[in-house]
Amino acid sequence: MDGDNFFNSSYPFSPSGPRVIKLAAYHQELNVYEKRQLFPDKYRNFHGGVINVTSLEHTPHFMARVETEADGTEKTIMYGSDGMLLHAMEDKLNFTSYLMPAKTWEEVLQFVIDRVAYISPVYWELVPDHLVTHDMTVVYENAYFAFSMAATPAKPHWSGLFLPLANETWLGLFISWGFSTLALALVLYVKEKDKVSSMFGAVGVAGYDLVATMLDQNFNFLLPISATGRIMMMSWLTFIFIISSLYKANLKAYLMMPSSPSRAETVEELVHIVDKVTAENYLHSTKVFFMVSDYPPYKKLGDLMEIGYETSVGMQTAVDNKRSAHVDFLKHMNHVLVDKFTKPDGTTALYIGKKKIVHFPACMPVPHDLPFLPLLDDIIMSVVEAGLMEKWYNDEIEIARRKSLKKQREYRETLLKNNEMVEVENNEGGDGAGSLTMAHLTGPFFLLAAGAVVSTVVFLNELGSKIVYCK
Known part of the structure; x- marks a missing residue:
């Protein structure tokens, strides 16, 4: 109330910027004349105002690049599935996002907790620790937690003799x-x-x-x-x-068929064959979640987790150290695998376990008691129900695949120029696909050697028996 005359309200966003607007006049006769709605929804239109957001790159969900405009000014372009969701919020509520730079994920979360940034436009797993320090938007993503390890090359095996x-x-x-x-x-x-x-x-x-x-x-x-x-x-x-x-x-097909060695596909198998499990900084709460779990494999996984590895670094560590694994969210690891760990010949040095470790509901972090959180939730649900989140994710994966295919074409063209294509085709199953190598024919040679050993033993036994009989 302004003196004894008016009811006022602060509008942080309006066509003319932040201002105080009169809502109603107060008269001495105790009659109230309402000029505007007493409890207006101030945040349905930000009138082009600037909202601070913060995040690090997290492919394929959130990426940012700086582009220079024609007038020389720099503009930050945010993209990825969650970046596109942020743009949907901007269009609906009429605001402009300013990406606050951050060096670590801890700093990203601290910006949100301190209300310096109002949104972190990338999904985080919904665990109890997060709700203590900040709020979360409505759940819009199923975050499957998985692991990746170095892939042991599949090779022909003598057991192919029995596989038909x-x-x-x-x-x-x-x-x-x-x-x-x-x-x-x-x-x-x-x-x-x-x-x-x-x-x-x-x-x-x-x-x-x-x-x-x-x-x-x-x-x-x-x-x-x-x-x-x-x-x-x-x-x-x-x-x-x-x-x-x-x-x-069917014998030839099975002799040439690579035999995949046994490998860990579940968390129960994983925790018994690795010495350490690397993870990103933002998974500290997830580590705590596993450590306090009553399920022994989860508890052991929490003890093995080492925080502080970027996904690409952690996956490279798994390639270099066969007794190491990296854990992260499935979609993120899939994108990194396609983008950075697919070789020019199309093979990958890593594999992702078939059975997921755990499933988390995921959503965006926002400060406690954010006044326009219900509006953000409405926009998120509209986007999810339209199937756009999955489409945006698939678009980013397709872009990564095309980049990988381009690298493969360039690799093959380089080999053609250097007259090295014959060897590549033999390795990839090209013109040499019909040739059986010693690796394929290990089984028959093994049987021949076993037969020679058995026949030698029988021969020596017969020879010994004959000598004894003659005496």
Whole structure:
């Protein structure tokens, strides 16, 4: 109240700048004449006023670059999915953002807490510690927390010999061979007893011949004469013809198929194979969240986390140290992986675990009791419901992919000029894709060596037995 005459209100934003506006006149007769709304919504229109915001670069959500205008003035351009959300707020509420420079994420958050900046236009995970010092906007993002580690190169393995058939198929084949051996041996012993000396001998003959037919050999001992034996042998030959045809048809593909070594895909596996886990500065509250958790893998992860690594630095540390991992939000790591850790040949030195560590609701930090927070929440929900957040994110990922493809094309063009393309094509599965190398044929050579060892042992045993018999 201004003396005994008027009700006034301060408008921080108006067409003419900050000013005090009369709302109503007060008369001595206690009659109030309202000239304007007594409780106006002051923040639906900022009339082009400037609002301080603050953030560091956090791809693909918030990035900024400085451009020079035609008149020589510099203008800060903010982009990324959260940067576009900030522009939507600017358009709706008619304000201009000024990006306050900050050196660390702690400084970013302190600007918000001290009300020096009103918005940090990048999502933060919603954990209890944050609500103590500042407010948060409405939740608009599902922040999946994940980890990345160095990828062990996939190489052909001798186990490719067994991959054309599933484990249960191999078991079924072994059982079928066993029953067929016993059945054929029984037929030989009963129907053709004059050709075998004992049941044990019949089993040896039958088993040997059935194995020979598996390897496309002829019968080495006795072809059954009886109708029962011939029917059984015909059934076995038909069966093994189908199985061996399918096996040989897929053998080359599985010999050439790289065998991926076992690697950690869950947080439970991660905490048992790494010595440290790097993380960004802004994840200190997340570290505390894990350390006070009752779930043992989360608690151990919190103990292993080392704060203070930028995402690119932490991921490079994981590449250099195979017993190190980096944790961060999935979308951010995906963008960094595509942008900075994709090699010119299209491969990556890192992988991201399949199973996410935890899911956080995420939103923007704002000071306590921000008067226009409900208006910001309305704009955020409108943008989310329109599907624009996901579109803006996908746009940034697509830009990073195009940059990566451009690097790959330039890399290949350079190799073509230097006549090095043949080697690259061989490595990438080009013209040399049909060539089997020693790496692919480890299995057959292993079987040959194993057979040589076994035959040598048998030979020495027979030689020893003969010497003892002669004495």
